[in-house]
Amino acid sequence: MPELPEVETVRRGLQSLYAGRKLLSVEVFGKRTVRRHPPQLLDRLTGSRLEQASRHGKYLLLYWSGGETLVVHLRMSGQLLATPQGSPLVAHTHAVLRFAGARELRFVDPRTFGELFLATGSEPARRGELRPLPVELAHLGPDALQVSAAQLAVATQGRRAPLKSVLVDQRAVAGVGNIYADEICFSARLRPDRPASSLRPSEVRRLAGSLRSVLEAAVSARGSTLRDARYVDLEGAAGGYQSEHKVYGRAGQPCPRCRQPISKMSFGAKRAYFCANCQR
DNA sequence: CGATTATCCTGTGCGC
DNA sequence: TGCGCACAGGATAATC
Numbered sequence: 524m525p526e527l528p529e530v531e532t533v534r535r536g537l538q539s540l541y542a543g544r545k546l547l548s549v550e551v552f553g554k555r556t557v558r559r560h561p562p563q564l565l566d567r568l569t570g571s572r573l574e575q576a577s578r579h580g581k582y583l584l585l586y587w588s589g590g591e592t593l594v595v596h597l598r599m600s601g602q603l604l605a606t607p608q609g610s611p612l613v614a615h616t617h618a619v620l621r622f623a624g625a626r627e628l629r630f631v632d633p634r635t636f637g638e639l640f641l642a643t644g645s646e647p648a649r650r651g652e653l654r655p656l657p658v659e660l661a662h663l664g665p666d667a668l669q670v671s672a673a674q675l676a677v678a679t680q681g682r683r684a685p686l687k688s689v690l691v692d693q694r695a696v697a698g699v700g701n702i703y704a705d706e707i708c709f710s711a712r713l714r715p716d717r718p719a720s721s722l723r724p725s726e727v728r729r730l731a732g733s734l735r736s737v738l739e740a741a742v743s744a745r746g747s748t749l750r751d752a753r754y755v756d757l758e759g760a761a762g763g764y765q766s767e768h769k770v771y772g773r774a775g776q777p778c779p780r781c782r783q784p785i786s787k788m789s790f791g792a793k794r795a796y797f798c799a800n801c802q803r
Numbered sequence: 804c805g806a807t808t809a810t811c812c813t814g815t816g817c818g819c
Numbered sequence: 820t821g822c823g824c825a826c827a828g829g830a831t832a833a834t835c
Contacts (some may be wrong), residue, residue, distance in 0.1 A: 524828025598829050600813075607807065634812045636829065700828055751815065753828070791807055
């Protein structure tokens, strides 16, 4: 559910609320949220200070003074919430991190797709990144807010797959999901079912510009919160970008550019919303 | 090899 | 009002 803008909003909240704070304890409930290794391994973090809250794509990376990296992915329904000490645990609370001088950090996730794990090692730092990426995330493409037109050209080259499929493929570009892929295609005036390899250089450049501008605008608006309010920030507040969606979820409504009705097409299991008149 | 599909879960909203 | 079913922001292993 959360895509790059929502995860980035959470990251900023973590950085401002918890950076420099010492971790007092970690408590994990159930088996699914910490599933890559024994949950008690997280006790290694106790006594460390959070040095930096970082992000690559939809993954949160918490770097600690002891040298450990805690990786968090919210998947479809995960939330991180800054909650007053000792207030009642809501249903589906799977982990609680207690900090010195700050509210508890709670991981709440009804569908239990989300996960937390300690990185086991790092690959060399990528260009433009201060910290190395955990080996577990080595398969990810460049972060969607950093990606260049040249990198996008490589990602789309030789791929007959629909453009939207490539955009949501985290190995190609990390951070774009179902909502923003549609919004980016609309902004770039490109049909989501265009074979990725058919994009001309000028179209790839347009796509790169739209990637940047749509994601930056969404980050500025603190992400998108849909009707089910599954995404909220650390304070429990909804985002504001949903009111700026141009095509996502708007089948039949007039295109904001040309007033023709927005179309919906099926895409394997997923669907894509687009304007058949002004996206080519 | 690359592209669909099935799966992990719970909650919600819709149609009957 | 109540029930059953389809569907949901994701990622990945299995299958075509």
